[in-house]
């Protein structure tokens with residue numbers, strides 16, 4: 384699991400490293416940062432020897448990193464053109480010291496330093512320099528960026544993007560591309576066509592830990608390949624938990640919690656999953672949720688649909704035990720007693736996909752939520768029907784996982800869609816604080832928040848091929864099945880595992896089909912392959928090692 388920090392958390396980390404108990408000299412961290420960029424980017428640019436490199440250095444410490452980069456590039460045989468956007472006095476002592484060293488190395492042949500002062504001639508020179516170089520280093524702004532890019536930075540960034548679009552110039556961003564908000568992934572110019580956009584980098588070398596804006600869209604589109612270098616930060620600062628923590632899920636996190644099946648297990652061991660959902664228009668949603676659960680290892684699966692929907696479901700998924708409930712084409716309050724009674728034998732209950740938005744169904748839902756005791760997964764129409772019902776839900780929140788996509792989340796929470804998109808981690812945390820549920824905010828990327836710790840877990844996987852009706856229904860069934868999987872320590876852990884497996888299965892489909900036309904059912908069918916891959920990468924526990932090894 385990788386930490387995902389905000390700019391403020393980075394500042395605190397820097398301060399603690401330099402001026403707190405660790406007392407690392409500031410120039411050392413800057414030195415390590417600059418050196419990290421040169422080392423990590425070397426392969427991406429096919430070696431530095433003989434390259435012409437423009438280094439754009441802003442007036443903060445991001446610019447200071449640029450001075451270090453220039454010195455190391457000279458040692459590796461590149462010619463550097465350093466544009467200094469600050470004045471000597473404006474720099475921090477460490478950046479000034481690195482600039483001084485670089486000035487000592489300046490010459491006409493290999494190391495030109497230009498104190499950039501905008502004029503027609505200067506713009507023209509910069510454009511020509513960019514056009515004739517192979518690499519540009521964006522050390523203009525890092526975590527200190529806020530608002531919208533101002534002149535002259537805005538024009539420089541436009542120029543970099545324009546020249547890079549011709550395909551001859553590689554763009555390497557230092558820490559984060561200029562114009563990307565480190566906290567939210569929002570970018571300069573979003574929603575304002577007149578304002579300058581951010582730098583679009585081929586690669587970003589980021590320092591210490593990941594910044595949230597590198598993973599959240601649209602910032603992620605600007606970052607290219609991201610490499611994180613610890614730059615020698617003390618380990619407790621890199622791995623310690625934060626109050627406002629956010630973390631990126633990795634494969635190793637999931638293989639750690641997905642305990643292998645015990646060899647003497649039986650169907651009862653793997654959970655009795657119930658899916659109570661669907662309506663006559665949307666029988667497919669119920670079937671997709673069922674498939675998601677079965678492919679994720681549900682021991683037994685009960686599917687309960689409205690009576691008139693049942694004929695469309697019976698026999699479609701042979702493994703599911705299907706029955707119609709009530710008499711109509713949607714659930715009503717009168718159906719609740721039967722489900723509540725049955726739930727005594729269920730380990731988990733999922734509701735919502737294709738359920739319809741009838742007022743009757745809202746009454747049904749609330750009855751079932753109030754009178755069952757197993758974990759509940761609520762998705763789609765169940766969430767639409769529960770919009771604004773915070774006071775009703777919160778007391779049951781400890782056993783509820785909600786899985787809205789952004790529009791459902793907006794309806795449910797009452798937050799405007801634009802505000803959610805501006806800072807989805809903050810919106811998700813705020814919601815969980817109030818509603819007390821485990822939240823899976825689906826999208827690109829998906830964010831999971833724990834009601835116990837309020838930590839957010841961001842899943843980087845998945846692809847645009849998954850933007851297809853029914854993909855969320857599969858996830859609903861998966862979340863339910865994983866919630867009762869052996870070894871899951873909390874609903875949040877199960878939700879993280881399900882989301883990660885779902886996206887990894889989507890990525891397998893993407894490898895086969897590309898971005899168009901693979902089906903939600905195919906994603907479900909790829910889940911066992913993902914789980915097998917995880918199991919293969921894990922050393923066998925002692926009891927499962929072969930007793931006899933053939934020679």
Ligand SMILES: NC(=O)C1=CN([C@@H]2O[C@H](COP(=O)(O)OP(=O)(O)OC[C@H]3O[C@@H](n4cnc5c(N)ncnc54)[C@H](OP(=O)(O)O)[C@@H]3O)[C@@H](O)[C@H]2O)[C@@H](O)CC1
Nearest residue numbers: 397412413443444445524525526527528529531532533558
């Ligand atoms: N500290 C450390 O130990 C280490 C830090 N490291 C490095 O430091 C970086 C953070 O440095 P930082 O805090 O100096 O901020 P930085 O990103 O350079 O920008 C600040 C300048 O930007 C300006 N500015 C802001 N918005 C603007 C806009 N819209 N348009 C135009 N200008 C704008 C702002 O001006 P202001 O708005 O305040 O007038 C201010 O002058 C970090 O990303 C990493 O690379 C590494 O060396 C490792 C060790």
Ligand SMILES: Nc1ncnc2c1ncn2[C@@H]1O[C@H](COP(=O)(O)OP(=O)(O)O)[C@@H](O)[C@H]1O
Nearest residue numbers: 788826827845846847849850852853854855856
């Ligand atoms: N561009 C994308 N990148 C990654 N994941 C995506 C992308 N588009 C969709 N997904 C995933 O696909 C699923 C879509 O769910 P949802 O919108 O609820 O679909 P439906 O309601 O039609 O079943 C979510 O898990 C979402 O994270």
Ligand SMILES: [K+]
Nearest residue numbers: 521524559561
């Ligand atoms: K930068």
